[in-house]
Amino acid sequence: METQSLTIHVKKIEKSKIEQVDFNNLAFGKNYSDHMMYCDYIDGKWQTPQIVPYGPMEFSPSTKVFHYGQAVFEGMKAFKDDAGRVHLFRPEENFKRINKSSERLAIPEFPKDYFFESLETLLKLDHEWVKPGQGNSLYIRPFVIATEEGVAAAPSDAYRFMIITCPSQAYYNKPVKVLFAEKYSRSADGGVGYAKAAGNYGAQFYPTNIAKSKGYDQVIWTDAKTHQYLEEAGTMNIFFRIGDKLLTAPTSDRILDGVTRKSVIQLAKDNGIEVEVAPVEVERIKNAAKAGELKEIFGTGTAATIAKVTGFEHAGDEFTLPKMEVEYSELMKKYLQDIQYNRVEDKNNWLHPIEK
Incomplete structure (x- = not known):
């Protein structure tokens, strides 16, 4: 027909x-x-x-x-x-x-x-x-x-x-553990990191397999020059909660401009949660974890939606994140999915209806 x-x-x-x-x-x-x-x-x-x-x-x-x-x-x-x-x-x-x-x-x-x-x-x-x-x-x-x-x-x-x-259904059906990259890089200045190029993903499979062999689910990539700044994970943009503030790296020619990422930033602001978009130093996150100020890490992506991180490792230092009574990751997931399933008013005009 x-x-x-x-x-x-x-x-x-x-x-x-x-x-x-x-x-x-x-x-x-x-x-x-x-x-x-x-x-x-x-x-x-x-x-x-x-x-x-x-x-x-x-x-x-x-x-x-x-x-x-x-x-x-x-x-x-x-x-x-x-x-x-x-x-x-x-x-x-x-x-x-x-x-x-x-x-x-x-x-x-x-x-x-x-x-x-x-x-x-x-x-x-x-x-x-x-x-x-x-x-x-x-x-x-x-x-x-x-x-x-x-x-x-x-x-x-x-x-x-x-x-x-x-x-x-859910891409990650359980929380994930991550490894902060120390040697390998996802992308470099002037490269194709901001593009969803197939080769970006193929090139990260090997170091991700190394991380998996050590018991980790994903790598959070660091900048190619110094490995001092956290940028994004293999399939997700990354957010860190320090105290009551969300922190995420700015987009650049190395970092994908994630649709879920920008939606979470807007939803956080809409709901009175402070968001800092700035370079994220590895040491800042480790120091916050040592001081008990790092409350959450979570990833955002179309497939993943919101993926909670339970712990991370860097340079031999291992950290387990605390269990929070009020988790921003769960709040963001609820805010996001309530819009996606058309359960609340779509104030930002994000839905595109398909008329039968």
Whole structure:
């Protein structure tokens, strides 16, 4: 069955595979919805977006993404409220950021109308995959790869923009322990740290595996020059609570401008919690922990939402965080999810409804 819309060609799946999925036991990123979108960049322009049944695609071994890593991606979520309405959370920020990432990797900008019409068409088709209820969401992965065939070291002249989706629950189902980086770096000045480039994540797997072998779940990266300042974790931006103040590093060309991060900053301010956005010295955090002033560390991200940190280690010093009667991490998670599930007034106009 094929239909034609104004800008998108749609081919629907013959039979949904939704009945094969156990929505009560979801492993993150293992089950994919019925449809996906792709759009090719050929001869200097983006072609008509295609929505087709989710499935494999064929690429030549010489496809440039395999050789020179021109690939960027985004992470987004759709939520369903108690009335059965589906909403995206701050998609405008993801649209702007994927094009910012693309620019840094010499990938052509994707048109805004293609992005939003594709998203909305995809979510209307697969709205049953967006389950209501606390913790449930549909994770959305837009990405773009270089598709020109050839191994010459030069930017590709062809690209494919895609969107795939998968039902999800919590990325971290338990609190995490972290290691402060002393040797390895995630990014450097003038690099691609602020972009969601695929290579940023591939390069951090090895040092993260070292941390895991020592009993830690994640690395909090430090600056590449001195390793004296804490910046972000492998899959999250990081917040520290010293006393009753939240502290987080400023964004830069090394640190990802996280959508959840900026939402938490705004929600904290909206609720009378002081936020300091400033460089975060390793020694400041260690000294605060020794003095009993470090109350919480938590990570923020689209997949993670809010992830509590129970302890950290640096230079052989280990610290366990106290259990707080009132946890800012839980408050921020509640404030955030109440908006995402449309349970409270959306005063900041962050929700983007998907009309059936």
